[in-house]
Amino acid sequence: MTGLSLSHLSVHRGPCPVVDDVSLDLRPGECVGLIGPNGAGKTTLMRAALGLIRHKGTSSLARLSAAERARAAAWLPQMREIAWPVSVETLVGLGRTPHLGPGQRMGAADRAAIAHALSRMDLAGYETRRATALSGGEQARVLIARAVAQEAPVLIADEPIAGLDPAHQIATMRLFSGLAAEGRLVLAALHDLGLAARFCTRLVLMHRGQLVADGPPREVLTEANLARVFGLRAYFAETPDGPVVQPVEVVA
Numbered sequence: 001m002t003g004l005s006l007s008h009l010s011v012h013r014g015p016c017p018v019v020d021d022v023s024l025d026l027r028p029g030e031c032v033g034l035i036g037p038n039g040a041g042k043t044t045l046m047r048a049a050l051g052l053i054r055h056k057g058t059s060s061l062a063r064l065s066a067a068e069r070a071r072a073a074a075w076l077p078q079m080r081e082i083a084w085p086v087s088v089e090t091l092v093g094l095g096r097t098p099h100l101g102p103g104q105r106m107g108a109a110d111r112a113a114i115a116h117a118l119s120r121m122d123l124a125g126y127e128t129r130r131a132t133a134l135s136g137g138e139q140a141r142v143l144i145a146r147a148v149a150q151e152a153p154v155l156i157a158d159e160p161i162a163g164l165d166p167a168h169q170i171a172t173m174r175l176f177s178g179l180a181a182e183g184r185l186v187l188a189a190l191h192d193l194g195l196a197a198r199f200c201t202r203l204v205l206m207h208r209g210q211l212v213a214d215g216p217p218r219e220v221l222t223e224a225n226l227a228r229v230f231g232l233r234a235y236f237a238e239t240p241d242g243p244v245v246q247p248v249e250v251v252a
């Protein structure tokens with residue numbers, strides 16, 4: 001199983017580093033929440049880690065050829081609009097492309113992976129629907145299903161639960177933590193600190209391009225970090241369902 005190793009990763013936009021010397025070792029079996037305020041550098045870090053943009057330093061995924069990387073990592077970008085009027089099943093099936101040789105047709109394993117991903121994203125019955133004719137949240141679920149159908153050892157997702165209703169947000173986070181429990185590495189940029197605290201095994205906190213905290217949710221979501229990085233005060237509680245973190249007020 002593959003993890004993700006970043007060493008002194010930096011990305012410059014003009015003279016400013018928007019990702020500033022980030023080193024991280026993420027291992028199979030971890031469900032990692034990448035958190036930080038707007039503009040902290042989360043998307044840029046993930047894109048550099050995948051080798052999609054120019055960067056300094058190294059990333060174990062960016063080193064791979066495009067074909068190797070497509071088998072190693074599934075990437076769910078932030079933009080969720082679907083441009084192609086194809087069926088849901090066809091779109092989710094695109095996740096199998098890295099597993100097919102030139103001209104090779106899908107086999108039973110591919111069809112099973114597609115059906116499994118559809119079912120896990122609560123999309124059974126949507127197979128023949130036109131993807132462009134779905135609601136925003138349904139389209140987001142279809143794109144997550146495509147990434148899940150890829151069955152890559154690493155899943156990197158940029159705000160995957162944005163736009164999903166609360167039940168589908170929880171179900172998706174549960175799916176991600178389940179994939180990690182199966183031995184995959186999941187790295188997801190998240191703005192919902194409550195769901196991040198509940199479902200992630202580890203949180204990586206970014207601020208102004210730098211990694212400022214990394215560890216179990218309770219150690220990262222401290223009062224001091226929330227105030228300094230997010231400008232927030234939050235309510236914390238331990239419950240039988242896990243930690244509850246609810247931002248309650250903006251602090252100066």
Ligand SMILES: Nc1ncnc2c1ncn2[C@@H]1O[C@H](COP(=O)(O)OP(=O)(O)OP(=O)(O)O)[C@@H](O)[C@H]1O
Binds near residue numbers: 013037039040042044
């Ligand atoms: N193509 C670009 N050209 C110039 N600056 C950019 C570019 N892309 C991103 N930036 C800047 O880099 C910084 C980090 O952006 P990034 O999208 O990585 O943040 P983020 O943490 O993902 O934010 P959000 O939570 O809003 O999605 C921001 O200040 C942004 O304005």
